[in-house]
Amino acid sequence: MTTYILLMNWTEQGARNIRESPKRLDAAKKQLANMGGSFKAFYLTMGEYDMVAIIEAPDDAVLARFALMLATGGSVKTRTLKAFPEFAYREIVTSLG
Template sequence: MTTYVILLNWTDQGIKSVKESPKRLEAAKAVLSQMGGTLRAFYLTMGAHDMVVVAEAPDDAVAARFALTIGMGGNVRTQVMKAFPEAAYIEIISSLG
């Protein structure tokens, strides 16, 4: 499985109904699970982003489909970053000429 870090910000709609956010989080976990992925960690954050999710998905297409699916609800905007674990990082750096 590939790891993804997803940065989320509430939209105007999402913050107006923020009390429903925990239910939306549970629904998002279920959606990702149905797609073959797993939500590994969730954080409410302060700063440039409202929330951070660490998720695993079988491939980039599933990660993109997940981000688009939760975005379609109109409550959040997402930025998805593919994360390379330490071993992959070392392999990539070692392969440099």
């Protein structure tokens, strides 16, 4: 599984319907599980982003479909970061020679 970090902001629509946000999160978790992925962590944040999620998905295509599905709901805008675990970081840096 590949790890991704989703940085999310509510849209105006999402902010207007903030009380429904927990239900939308539950639905998103189910959607991702049906696609073979999972939420590893979810945070409400202060600052530039409203929410941050740590997600695992089988591959980039699955995560792209999931992010597009979130966007079509109209409640959040996302930025996706592909995350490399420490062992991969060490391999990458070591491969530099």
